[in-house]
Amino acid sequence: MRAGVLGAVGAGALVVAGVVALPSQTVAATPQTVSFAYTGAEQQWVVPAGVTSIRITATGASGGGGNGGAYGGAGAIATGTVPVTPGQVLYVEVGGRGADGTRPGPSPAAGGFNGGGRALFTNYAQGGGGGGASDVRTVPRLQGGASLPSRLVTAGGGGGAGGNSEGAAGGAGGSGNRNGDGAGADGSTVRAGVGAGGGASQTAGGTGGASINNGVPGTAGQLGLGGDGSGTAGAADTGGGGGGGLFGGGGGGGGGLAAAGGGGGSSGFAVGATGLSIGTAVGPASVTITWTPPDAPAPPETTIGKAPGAKVRTVRKKTKVKVTFSSPSPGATYECSLDAKAFASCTSPTKLKVGKGRHTFAVRAVLAGVADPTPATVRFEVKRKKRR
Numbered sequence: 001m002r003a004g005v006l007g008a009v010g011a012g013a014l015v016v017a018g019v020v021a022l023p024s025q026t027v028a029a030t031p032q033t034v035s036f037a038y039t040g041a042e043q044q045w046v047v048p049a050g051v052t053s054i055r056i057t058a059t060g061a062s063g064g065g066g067n068g069g070a071y072g073g074a075g076a077i078a079t080g081t082v083p084v085t086p087g088q089v090l091y092v093e094v095g096g097r098g099a100d101g102t103r104p105g106p107s108p109a110a111g112g113f114n115g116g117g118r119a120l121f122t123n124y125a126q127g128g129g130g131g132g133a134s135d136v137r138t139v140p141r142l143q144g145g146a147s148l149p150s151r152l153v154t155a156g157g158g159g160g161a162g163g164n165s166e167g168a169a170g171g172a173g174g175s176g177n178r179n180g181d182g183a184g185a186d187g188s189t190v191r192a193g194v195g196a197g198g199g200a201s202q203t204a205g206g207t208g209g210a211s212i213n214n215g216v217p218g219t220a221g222q223l224g225l226g227g228d229g230s231g232t233a234g235a236a237d238t239g240g241g242g243g244g245g246l247f248g249g250g251g252g253g254g255g256g257l258a259a260a261g262g263g264g265g266s267s268g269f270a271v272g273a274t275g276l277s278i279g280t281a282v283g284p285a286s287v288t289i290t291w292t293p294p295d296a297p298a299p300p301e302t303t304i305g306k307a308p309g310a311k312v313r314t315v316r317k318k319t320k321v322k323v324t325f326s327s328p329s330p331g332a333t334y335e336c337s338l339d340a341k342a343f344a345s346c347t348s349p350t351k352l353k354v355g356k357g358r359h360t361f362a363v364r365a366v367l368a369g370v371a372d373p374t375p376a377t378v379r380f381e382v383k384r385k386k387r388r
Helices: 139-148
Strands: 014-016 034-035 045-046 055-057 076-083 089-093 133-138 151-155 276-280 286-291 305-308 311-315 316-322 331-339 344-346 349-357 356-369 376-384
Touching: 034 045, 045 286, 045 305, 045 311, 055 133, 076 151, 133 286, 305 316, 305 376, 316 376, 331 349, 349 356
Parallel strands: 311 376
Antiparallel strands: 014 305, 034 286, 045 089, 055 076, 055 286, 076 276, 089 133, 133 151, 316 349, 331 344, 331 356, 356 376
16 A cells, blocks of 8 residues: 655755554455366366365266157256365366167167266167266376276266157156255156166165066166166167266166166265255256465555655755655565656665755565555655855
């Protein structure tokens, strides 16, 4: 802050300014946010300097629709605050939506990126693939088995819907959230004997759904991966794939007409996470990271102490005047300017050699590279007086 001084009138007098400066304070930083959308590949983010915790909101992807009209399950949305280290590289996985089933389904309906289970092939109505989970982890995917356990926040994906050749909706995929407890919801079924894929818990994958007519049952989910929906080359519909997640949902059963949906994947948090919440997603998969940078130091203040009076008289062509100054900010350095010249490093006291005329001296404190935006100034005039 500026602490301006105008010297008292006098023949070469030095005066005390008497200005009281306020103590330096910090400026509260504004929270920052970065968002990641689906790309089908791993993304990276580096923790900024001075940041030791971040808040992550992850939204899992929905499951694909089954051929016949059933909808896949919604993903989960999971939010938590986790400790981090400045400069740490984090790996962001935004889940992909499961593929919709086709008729016939000569090749599997793909599960979404990051763990969605497939709906296997059939000559009839195919189920949808499971939705992929969204998460942030500390170990990249390429490092294999060490990657999944490093997840900080995980939002489960929805299960894919079952196929239905009869024109009615097949079993819907289970959502990646069951009552806000982190478990995935079970898929649904519309036909006796055809089992829906089970929703995953926070400790195990969902069970695979049973099939009829010698159809292949859905497979169980596992760590990070949804199970596959039932498949057959015969005249039968196939179940939906399980959603990815902390653990994956189970694949839906089939084997007849009207197959079942896959289960939703589970959601979860790393040990030490706080401020936790889990809900059902209403939008596309994404990951958002919010953090608050360290408070920045406020610009230092500058105070002029002793300074020349408004008028300085001398018998010489040039005379010397002395100015003292200070700052309430410990560790501050100073930059001075005379008559609008460029500021340069200086110390207190500073002696100025000046000639006849009006002069303006300015000084500003500098702390951590931040300068006082309103330098303290003193103005004075040097006049010649006759020798006696």
